[in-house]
Amino acid sequence: MKPGYFPSYCNIIEIQERVVRNKLAAEFFGTFWLVFGGCGSALIDAAFPNLGIGFLGVALAFGLTVLTMAYAVGGISGGHFNPAVSLGAAVGGRLPWKDLVPYWVAQVLGGVVAASVLYVITTGRPDFVVGSFASNGYGDLSPGHYSLTAAFVTELVLTAGFLIVILGSTAKTAPSGLGPLAIGFCLTLIHLVSIPVTNTSVNPARSLAVAVYAQTGALGQLWLFWTAPLLGGALGAVIWKYLISSDGE
Secondary structure, X not given: OOOOHHHHHHHHHHHHHHHHHXXXXXXXXXXXXXXXXXXXXXXXXXXXOOOOOHHHHHHHHHHHXXXXXXXXXXXXXXXXXXXXXXXXXXXXXXXOHHHHHHHHHHHHHHHHHHHHHHHHHHOOOOOOXXXXXXXXXXXXXXXXXXXXXXXXXXXXXXXXXXXXXXXXXXXXXXXXXXXXXXXXXXXXXXXXXXXXXXXXOOOHHHHHHHHOOOOXXXXXXXXXXXXXXXXXXXXXXXXXXXXXXXXXX
């Protein structure tokens, strides 16, 4: 063995571990920001008497959370903040499959911590009612009482479209530096369409995080808000990679 070989090898391993740790930290804080900002706007501002920001305000809040964190940490982890996006990125060849489950864990933890902080804040108001706690649902738990089928199709189609926008706006052929803007505005549009249907998920981590605290049957309906977005994310990636992208990226 050449002198100095082993220390150099150890340094490489240390650097690789630090890179992975930084990526997971970025996904944790990005998902925390998304749930805290997006769901927080619904729980705190939209519900405030006479001064509520309404559906439009909540939609903009979700879009802004993704836009700001995509610029802040997107260069570190890819800026997914969403298990469905990570799955789509893996299917689309943008994320190594070995990183998928660690990304999911970081995203779920970030979302749950954010929901926990929101619970502490919102229950500090004497007349606050936990209720649905900005959770997602269908049937009686849908804001507009939409059916299971309508909710499933909505989440599937919108998540697929979200992945197409994400992969397209961050492709090598896309205008440089504008990806986060397209992604943020896309998420805003998604919320404008689907808040009345499901209260908008397209993100399993966001759905799980607030369902933990909801005082409804949200946990019993959580399966849909994992299944439909994950299927939609994979579908969107396949559509982009094999039907739209010119270079298979």
